[in-house]
Amino acid sequence: MREFNQTIDERYFNMLWRSISERESEMAFYIESNPDSDESALLSNELVYLRLCKKELESKAKEANFSVSAFSLNDGHVDLSEL
Numbered sequence: 745m746r747e748f749n750q751t752i753d754e755r756y757f758n759m760l761w762r763s764i765s766e767r768e769s770e771m772a773f774y775i776e777s778n779p780d781s782d783e784s785a786l787l788s789n790e791l792v793y794l795r796l797c798k799k800e801l802e803s804k805a806k807e808a809n810f811s812v813s814a815f816s817l818n819d820g821h822v823d824l825s826e827l
Contacts, residue, residue, distance in 0.1 A: 754814040757805055764798050765817055 771791045775784045805814060
């Protein structure tokens with residue numbers, strides 16, 4: 745398996761966190777809406793993988809002592825004072 749390392753700050757992490765969370769919600773909604781489709785079965789596997797990746801990303805961010813704001817999913821004003 746090929747890998748690369750990338751250093752990201754809290755603002756970049758927040759954009760990534762929001763994007764992953766939104767995709768997770770979309771996938772889950774589709775699966776719930778179409779439980780018997782072949783596409784839902786395939787999407788379920790991808791959703792499991794996405795959640796594993798998200799869990800690992802969350803763990804690394806917490807190890808780096810990212811603030812609560814970094815995990816915010818609020819589309820409104822983002823408090824950057826903690827960054």
